[in-house]
Amino acid sequence: MPVEWQPVRQSRTHELVLQSIEERVFAGELKAGDRLPPERELAPVLGVSRSALREALRVLETIGxxxxxPGRGPDAGARIVRNPDGALGRLLRLHFALGSYSLEDxxxxxxxxxxxxxxxxxxxxxxADLDEADELLARMAEPGVGVAEFNELDTRFHVQIARSSGNELNSTLTSAVRESxxxxxxxxxxxxxxxPATAAGLGADHAELLRLVRAGRGPDAADLVEQHIRSLHGTLVAEGD
Structure with missing residues (x-):
């Protein structure tokens, strides 16, 4: 039987640059805080154009x-960082808007x-973690706080509790899912x-959640936050109908 040949996939140049940088991160040769060489030095070393290198760097910047x-001086250039929260939130928000995930998901x-x-x-x-959460609640309870500011503080409260749980990934995922x-x-x-009545009701939920966490009543706090989330979910469903 004759050999059946299949087309090979030709990677775009910027994808090869990404692969090279990823390999160095995985190998531990690049870590958070490290700076990449200037474009004029890195592009010829990698054997690519500066435009292809910039495209790869933009992808890495987008994913956090x-x-x-830009510019000159000690702070100029590209630096490896760890900033997944905003990037993952934008990604999930776009996929949610495109229908990749349902509201139920x-x-x-x-x-x-x-x-x-x-x-x-x-x-x-x-x-200290819980005092910071308490400060957020105090700001949410200030007279005249608007919807956008309240929602921002609300998100920060939930993320702060996730961060204080000791699981950084949980914190990142909580922020991203809420952002979506x-x-x-x-x-x-x-x-x-x-x-004002709605804000007061949400604030009362948050205050009780924080009280339960301070008292070490984890299962009760878990039950209440589920009730809190499902109640808000009902509002979102009604708004979408």
Missing amino acids: VLVAQ VLEARVVLERSSFEAAATHASA VRPLILRALEEVEDW
Whole structure:
């Protein structure tokens, strides 16, 4: 039987640059805080054009593992960083908007993540962690706080509890999942008939959640945060109908 040949995949140049940089990260040769050589030096070493190198660096910047500082001086150039929260949130928000995930998917992911976070925080959170969460609640309770600011503080409160649980990945995922539905949450809250009453009710939930975490009552905090999330989810569904 004659050999059946298949076309080979030809990688685009910037993908080869990405692969080269990734290999050095995986090998431990590049780590957070390290600077890449200037473009004029790195491009010829890799055997690529400076435009292909820039395209690869833009991809790395988008996914939160590199920051590029233009200009001259000690701070100029590209530096490896660890900044997954915003990048992952943007990615999930786009996929949610495109229909890759349903609102039900997001709900169940949040429930699993936040039940785990609040229960673990009741055991692992430091007093300083919880004091920071308390400061966020105080700002949420200030008279005249608007929907957008309240929602931002609300997100930071949930992420702070996730961070205080001792699991950084949980914190990143909590932030990303919440970010994916931020536009929906904002629209839903902006359309409530009595915003001050709604804000007061949400604030009361948050205050009780923090009280339970401080008291070390992890299972009770987990149950309440699930109830809190599912209640908000009902508002989002109603807003989308």
